[in-house]
Amino acid sequence: MGPTEAQLARVALEAAAVLVAALLVVAALKAASEGLRRRRAGAWVVVVGAGPVGLSAALAALRSGKARGLALVEARPRAALLARPQQVALQPRSLRFLRRLGLDVDNLEGCWEQERFFTRLGVFQEHLLSLLERHRRRLPLRICLGTKFSEDFLKKNLSSNWPNIVIIADGSCGESSTILGISPEYTVESCNAYGANAAIERPDQRQVPTPEIRAHGLYFDLSAYGMDMSNMRKGSSTPGFHLKIYGTFRNRYLALACPASDSKVVRFLRHTLNSTIMKNIFHQSFNAYKMDIEPRVNELTLHRIQCSHRLFEIMLSHRRVTAALLERDNVVVTIEGEAARVLNFDTGCGVNLGLRGLESTEELIYKVATAIDQHDIFEALAAKIQHSKQVAEDFKQNGLFAAMFE
Structure with a gap:
């Protein structure tokens, strides 16, 4: 006498349950493996320029948790950086961003007015530099002040393993992007x-x-x-x-x-x-x-x-190319601060525009560090480029009004 329909249904249900359990185990193992891969993933980061935007970019790279090592290069010596007398006016949005990076405004020489903080550029840079130097013990960190950026410097400070990320923040007169072969053209x-x-x-x-x-x-x-x-x-x-x-x-x-x-x-x-x-x-x-x-x-x-x-x-000038993949060297490049966008009119708030561009830096580093293939890299670059365009567009719409006309 063969099995009844009820018995066949029970056997089928048990087989389905075993299959589902097996699939769940496979999915869990895959998720765990992917999670482990992401936790272990990292990138070597090179920052060109130790102005306020470059130093903030270096701190953002460290905060991403995906920097295995970092090199900072700046043509000016330390004394020249810390002696800069210009005043910087940090807006509330910039202060929120910088505080996440470790900025201790309460112990910084300056003054407050209407939720904005005013301090000297040299004092501000010294504080950011001291924050950066605290990370020396937990990861490879090279701070090369008084050193000119070159292809030779880059080769010596890149990791032999993918991925590598270069953040260019060497100002409107910087030549680093040209050295890397990135178009210097601006949209004005x-x-x-x-x-x-x-x-x-x-x-x-x-x-x-x-x-x-x-x-x-x-x-x-x-x-x-x-x-x-x-x-x-x-x-x-x-x-x-x-x-x-x-x-x-x-x-x-x-x-x-x-x-x-x-x-x-x-x-x-x-x-x-x-x-x-x-x-x-x-x-x-x-x-x-x-x-x-x-x-x-x-x-x-x-x-x-x-x-x-x-x-x-x-006029606002902003680069047509603000992020790129250098396939020959397997290097992702992003351009920030006045190297990416510059106003021909000084409002005293220029640093804030550069810091706005850095708000997507941690996400870029995370995505590049955990990328599986080149498609993931291009998606990360597309998001960074879109953010850079939005920063320029927002400034044209509201930036000058907020800086001068309010």
């Missing part, structure tokens, strides 16, 4: 605004961080230069100019900007051949809006003002 786009910059150096003043000063809706009487100012304000469609004063008392900087327009005053200031007009505008503006405790600019100190001769169109 208008920010729909006009601006001018000025700098005042006063050796007798203090070199301490100072909150910035902003003034909005400014109009200038240019009748002394032949400009007809009658009824200029009444019914005017232009919002006037925006002024920012920033930097330390010793190195004072001024930025003057206005939205793009074809108003009579803007046309006059864009095309004037009289170089003293902008100097007088900055002279009067500084004295009107400076801090009460700092000295005025007078006829004896007027020569210390260095400024743009006229208004110019504010």
Whole structure:
């Protein structure tokens, strides 16, 4: 007598259960194996440039947990880096990013205003460098200051095993990307605004961080230069100019900007051949809006003002190639900071734009380090390129407004 239908069904069910259990075991083993592979995966990272963006990029690489070793190369010696007097203004978003990298703002020389932190560039870089040096004991770390980047340096500091990642942050005048054979071409786009910059150096003043000063809706009487100012304000469609004063008392900087327009005053200031007009505008503006405790600019100190001769169109230049795979060397390259995007107008907030680009660095390193094949590499590069484009697009839409017009 053969098996009944119920017995056959029970046998089939038991076989199916065994098959499912076997598949689950295989999947679990595969997942465990993949998890182990990902945990053990790592990449050798080379960072070119030890400015604020380069140092932050090195810290981001370490925070990714996938850097087996790291080399940092910078042409300037340590003393030159730490002596930089310019002031950096860190915005709330930048501060959140930097704190994740270990930045201890509470123990950094500087001052606060409206959730922004102001400090000297040299002080900021020294702090980042000290954070980086703390990692020497747990992984191979080479900090090569006063060393010029070259193909020979790269070959000596790359791992013989895939993967290798090079982060270029050597500034707008850097040549590292060209050495690697990456196209130096930029896309140049208008920010729909006009601006001018000025700098005042006063050796007798203090070199301490100072909150910035902003003034909005400014109009200038240019009748002394032949400009007809009658009824200029009444019914005017232009919002006037925006002024920012920033930097330390010793190195004072001024930025003057206005939205793009074809108003009579803007046309006059864009095309004037009289170089003293902008100097007088900055002279009067500084004295009107400076801090009460700092000295005025007078006829004896007027020569210390260095400024743009006229208004110019504010442009953002960003690289067409910001990430690439060098197949001949099996090296992934990403370009950051002013090496990737630069403004022809100084707002005192340039470091923030560079830090925005670094927000996807940890993800790139993780994806490259754990990649199985070249398809995974290209996906990681595509995501990095898209983020870089979005940073430039966001700045064109909102960056200048936030830096100058708010």
